[in-house]
Amino acid sequence: MKSELSSTDAIKRWDKYAELISSSYGETGDIHREIFLNPTLFRLMGSVENKKVLDAGCGEGYLSRMIAKAGASVTGVDYSQNMIQLATSKSPEDLKITFRHGNCEELSFLQNKSFDLIVSNMVLHDLSDYEMAIHEMNRLLVDGGTFIFSILHPCFVTPGSGWVKSDTGEKLYWKVDNYFFEGTYNQNFPIDQEEKFLFFHRTLSSYVNTIVRAGFHIEEMIEPKPSAEMIEKYPSFEEDFRCSDFLVFKLRK
Template identity: 85%
Template sequence: MKNELGTEEAIKRWDKYAELLASSYGENGDLHREIFLNPALFNLMGSVNNKRVLDAGCGEGYLSRMIAKAGGSVTGVDYSPNMVQLAMSRSLEELKISFLHGNCENLSFLQDKTFDLIVSNMVIQDLSDYEMAISEMYRLLVDGGTFIFSILHPCFVTPGSGWVKSDAGEKLYWKVDNYFYEGAYNQMFPIGQEEKVLFFHRTLSSYVNTIVRAGFQIEEMVEPKPSVEMLEKYPSFEEDFRCSDFLVFKLRK
């Protein structure tokens, strides 16, 4: 299952559809971010007041804005120039967020030990050289700093995974396939474009070993599931108790 596509191709696709993708985002991001990721991220972050925070792979900037409103001093970087422009246009000046164009695999324009906290929300699976990206986050953190990142769950969201349905369309079970394949694969855009988004799959052990080799300590891992409050608001997400879509790491330098 060989695929030679890399980060540059991923950038091209995200940049091409930046405005369309951003159109589905409100003040809390999209539904999956509102229901699963935001509660997990903010619980792991704790207080961000007066902390220097890097939003690594900020997209259209919704998370940067949430952190800034909570008192953080935020820098957002993204490898899509169009996403950076959208983030700047959607963010009030008084939030004082600095949005910069940059690929998390190489942020050499940022100085060592600049940030107290780095958050990377659903970005690492969009990068070919994830080892370099994780090493960059280590370099940019102060000693004792925290790196929190979320990804598609590598054990369940794999090339070829998906619901197996009955003839009547009932969801029977979630199929996992090609778990040990590591590399690029195409996945449908969530909004029906013919072109597909590019993800990079790795095994859970590859992620953990890369984290450890970079020098990080794993403080916590979270597999987010919908809260009672979210299920009352969005009852169709009851099915997400059957399988975990996301995995969130909290690391300490």
């Protein structure tokens, strides 16, 4: 665990491994996004037709493309220049998505009240100043606008968490440790690289209190679990009924 690292360090690592990450993405992102996050995000979004949507931390742009195909006018921003280049190259011109390079902690090039809906998918735990980012999302939304974001579940994905296994490799239970530590630590992805990505862990109360101070009302909190359809397609994910990996918020300005 290293609390002194910053978003700058995280950006360098995302830039460095941008192509490696995007190589595992299909039309619906990676497998965890397909199983857990996309169904939850789109249920919470509802109809996006003719809405102005910001994909805050768009990565290689798969979610921007899905939202644009559903009829929205989409702007995608990401702090990795290499990710923005990949998103632009992978997105057909007829979708008319605008991709911009920028850090969600400070998006001064975007005007106040520019968007009806903001979606930030697995981004806030990659930012050192998540409080500023949440305030920025409030600034950019129209009055009554919606902010939906997903993160690693702060109660279960913590520094030192992981499966405890028997001598034969059977998964016995999920161990949580260092919950009240707030700072950075290395992810185990990509596992074949010496330099890992960074998480910025915070407690659940830190997230909720920041949300309230920024001027949002919490409409829903969802801990996504695999559907019966997804379990049939990916049987190994039945173990995800034992512990929640993700947490999704729907907020109203």
